[in-house]
Amino acid sequence: MESSNRKLAEALFAPLRVTFSTPRPDGSVVLALLDASDATAYSRVISTTQRHDALAFAQSLEDIRLELAVRSGNIPADMRKALKEQDSVLSYHLA
Template sequence: MESRNRQLAETLFAPLRVTFSPPRPDGGIILALLDASDATAYSRVISAAQQDTQAFAQSLEDIRLELALRAGNIPADMRKALKEQDSVLSYDLS
């Protein structure tokens, strides 16, 4: 794992401890967030394609949003978007 990506993850998810698995046969890695008792609070596979700096940063932002949603802390801009859309998101299934 590139040290810049590691530092970004550690900064974004503090106080959780960030760990990365060795590369899997498909090139992906597992990012795990551990709590103070070293229990896994969250984990996700980061594919080989998501490991370049830009894609990795987007993956981390997606994880942050998912954790915020799970905790009930929806960011203000998302709350605004949901209100503007009458709480219905449109999905393009094509």
């Protein structure tokens, strides 16, 4: 894994420890976040495209951060606002 990608992931997910698997046959890797007891707290496959495109890699990390925030109930304020605004314009149709 490129050291710049590793450093970015480590900075974003501290205090969790970031590990990357060896590349799989399709070129993807598994990013795992480990807690203090080395138990896997989260894992996701990072595709070859995401690995080699800095913007795609950064977006995949941001997606993981958002997913972890939602799971823990800590949705960022701007996301809550966007969800509320979206909810107010949705129309529901009864079949």
